[in-house]
Every structure is written in C-alpha cells, then in structure tokens.
Amino acid sequence: MASQLRLRSALALVTGAGGGIGRAVSVRLAAEGAAVAACDLDGAAARETVRLLGGPGSEEGAPCGAHAAFQADVSETRAVRRLLEQVQACFSRPPSVVVSCAGITRDEFLLHMSEDDWDRVIAVNLKGIFLVNQAAAQALVSSGCPGSIINISSIVGKVGNMGQTNYAASKAGVIGLTQTAAREFGRHGIRCNSVLPGFIKTPMIQKVPQKVLDKEVFSCNCLKDPGLCSHPHHSARPPAAEDSEFPGYKRGGSVWLRNAEYGRQGCL
Ligand SMILES: CCCCCCCCCCCCC[C@@H](O)CC(=O)SCCNC(=O)CCNC(=O)[C@H](O)C(C)(C)COP(=O)(O)OP(=O)(O)OC[C@H]1O[C@@H](n2cnc3c(N)ncnc32)[C@H](O)[C@@H]1OP(=O)(O)O
Numbered sequence: 001m002a003s004q005l006r007l008r009s010a011l012a013l014v015t016g017a018g019g020g021i022g023r024a025v026s027v028r029l030a031a032e033g034a035a036v037a038a039c040d041l042d043g044a045a046a047r048e049t050v051r052l053l054g055g056p057g058s059e060e061g062a063p064c065g066a067h068a069a070f071q072a073d074v075s076e077t078r079a080v081r082r083l084l085e086q087v088q089a090c091f092s093r094p095p096s097v098v099v100s101c102a103g104i105t106r107d108e109f110l111l112h113m114s115e116d117d118w119d120r121v122i123a124v125n126l127k128g129i130f131l132v133n134q135a136a137a138q139a140l141v142s143s144g145c146p147g148s149i150i151n152i153s154s155i156v157g158k159v160g161n162m163g164q165t166n167y168a169a170s171k172a173g174v175i176g177l178t179q180t181a182a183r184e185f186g187r188h189g190i191r192c193n194s195v196l197p198g199f200i201k202t203p204m205i206q207k208v209p210q211k212v213l214d215k216e217v218f219s220c221n222c223l224k225d226p227g228l229c230s231h232p233h234h235s236a237r238p239p240a241a242e243d244s245e246f247p248g249y250k251r252g253g254s255v256w257l258r259n260a261e262y263g264r265q266g267c268l
C-alpha cells in the first residue's frame with residue numbers, strides 16, 4: 001500500500017480546509033501520503049480537519065506532527081505572507097502542493113447588489129487566490145522546488161448563475177488568473193490548474209432557497225458529496241477543446257479546465 005502513496009513526500013497547503021470541499025481535499029491528500037497544512041479563516045474548523053486527519057490538532061506554530069492547522073484570512077496580504085512563513089517554519093520547506101478552496105458567496109441580483117457584497121466576494125475568491133498563488137510560488141521559486149497549484153473556480157465562472165454576478169465574476173477571474181499563471185510558472189517547474197466543480201453538498205449551498213434548488217437547472221444535477229468531487233477519478237474527464245456541453249457539469253461532476261499553454265490537466 002505504501003508504494004501507492006503518490007504524495008508521500010509532498011507538503012500540501014489547503015486553504016478553506018475547514019469547509020466542505022477543502023476538508024475533503026485535505027482528507028484525500030493525506031490518504032495519498034501528503035503532510036497537510038490546513039488553513040482556514042475559522043481556525044477551529046481547520047484544527048478539526050487536522051484532527052480528522054489524525055494529527056494532533058496543533059495550534060498555529062506549535063511543533064508540527066504530520067499535519068498542522070493555521071488560521072488566516074486569504075484576502076489579507078499580511079495574513080497570507082505570515083501563513084507561508086508559518087508553514088515553512090513548521091515543516092522546514094515550502095508546500096509543493098497548494099489547493100485554494102477558500103471562498104464565499106454573497107448572492108443578490110445585480111440590480112440590488114451592494115458594493116460591499118461585490119467587494120468582499122472578489123476580495124476572498126479572486127484576490128485571495130492571487131495572494132496565495134503569489135506567496136506560494138515565490139516560496140517555491142526561491143527554494144528551487146517544483147510544485148502544483150490547484151485553484152478552485154466553479155462552473156458558474158464559465159456559464160454564470162442568477163443572483164451571482166459577484167461570485168461568477170470572481171470565479172471567471174480565477175480561470176484567467178490560472179491560465180496566465182500556468183504560462184508564467186511553467187518555466188519554474190510549477191504547474192497551475194483550475195477545477196470547476198458543479199453543485200456540491202457543502203455549507204456553502206445552505207443559503208440557496210429551496211424553490212431555487214427545485215429548479216430543473218439544479219435538480220438535473222445530482223448534488224455531489226465533497227468526498228467524491230475531490231477524488232481524481234470522480235472528476236469528469238477533462239473536457240476536450242470542442243466540448244461545449246461540459247459533460248462533467250451535466251452529470252454533476254467537476255469539470256477540469258485544460259490549461260492552454262501546456263495542455264496540462266488538473267492533478268493534485
Ligand atoms: C451548462 C449549464 C448551465 C446552467 C448554469 C446554472 C448553474 C447552477 C448550478 C450552480 C452550481 C455551482 C454553485 C457553486 O458555485 C456554489 C454556489 O455558488 S451555491 C450558491 C448558488 N446561488 C444561487 O444559485 C442563487 C440563488 N438565489 C438566491 O439566493 C436568491 O434568489 C437571491 C438571488 C438572493 C434573491 O432573493 P430574492 O428573495 O430577492 O428573490 P427570490 O429568491 O424570490 O428569486 C426571485 C426569482 O428568481 C428565481 N431565481 C433566483 N435565483 C435563481 C437561480 N440561481 N437560478 C434560477 N432562478 C433563480 C427564483 O426562483 C424566483 O423565481 P420565481 O419568481 O419564479 O419564484
């Protein structure tokens with residue numbers, strides 16, 4: 001079994017690790033042998049994830065076991081820089097796998113959306129990925145290490161969704177940021193990919209009114225469990241360029257976005 005642990009020597013940083021998808025991704029990475037640095041705005045939720053991984057549920061900066069929990073707001077520049085410093089101090093190396101799951105919704109129709117709801121969603125979902133990608137890539141480049149960065153976008157970033165102009169814009173931005181970062185980071189041996197999950201049963205969807213969930217566009221998509229969407233073979237096959245129907249979305253799976261420059265598909 002040990003020989004099958006594909007990530008045995010990897011250190012993985014997961015943001016939003018206290019949430020539905022982030023926790024499932026952390027469990028999956030640990031199952032593949034990775035040491036996991038679980039980060040979340042909600043420090044207690046991050047520690048719970050580490051406890052589930054079998055780690056000591058360590059406090060920030062405490063001597064680390066196989067896994068460790070960190071509290072940080074990914075939308076804050078200083079917090080993200082401190083996060084990467086703490087992770088490297090704890091594990092004596094930069095994370096070679098980074099999965100950016102931290103994200104929020106502040107749904108409202110554009111006609112009534114407040115500037116604050118726009119700003120906050122863009123700050124967390126898009127600027128947060130800018131800050132984490134930049135800090136993680138800088139750490140890898142300065143240490144001469146290769147790495148793999150996976151940014152969680154959403155199918156909504158490709159096709160839009162009523163009540164989510166802020167969220168859709170942020171997720172579309174994640175796609176463009178990822179495709180550009182993939183071009184820039186490739187020369188440093190760092191891969192950068194985005195994953196566009198469909199509808200996943202996590203706390204994020206709890207605010208969706210039932211009458212909306214009953215609509216065909218939602219009900220036609222079987223609500224996936226996070227644990228399924230984070231398992232490589234549960235993700236839909238990476239769409240070929242001509243795929244216009246996002247078959248993975250139709251089946252409620254996750255959709256992998258092929259990076260134009262290197263043709264590399266997402267992999268954790
Ligand atoms: C290739 C396939 C294309 C299909 C694309 C669609 C993708 C849908 C699946 C998304 C999966 C990924 C989601 C993932 O990224 C995680 C999330 O983002 S979960 C949160 C998703 N949020 C929403 O879908 C917004 C839901 N709507 C609301 O929260 C509220 O409606 C709100 C926008 C806050 C407005 O509330 P308000 O009380 O002012 O209005 P109503 O709720 O009464 O709504 C008025 C009418 O609009 C209809 N409505 C509202 N939202 C949607 C929607 N998303 N899709 C369709 N119709 C919507 C609502 O049913 C009302 O209709 P009616 O007047 O007939 O009752």
Ligand SMILES: NC(=O)c1ccc[n+]([C@@H]2O[C@H](COP(=O)([O-])OP(=O)(O)OC[C@H]3O[C@@H](n4cnc5c(N)ncnc54)[C@H](O)[C@@H]3O)[C@@H](O)[C@H]2O)c1
Nearest residue numbers: 016018019020021041073074102103154197199200202204
């Ligand atoms: N659930 C879905 O249907 C779905 C579909 C497509 C994409 N996504 C995306 O997947 C990612 C994970 O979503 P989820 O469904 O697990 O949601 P979730 O609400 O269960 O988890 C999100 C986590 O991010 C954390 N977080 C929020 N703001 C933060 C910040 N500023 N700094 C650090 N952490 C922060 C929250 O505390 C929470 O633990 C999000 O980016 C979301 O947009 C979700």
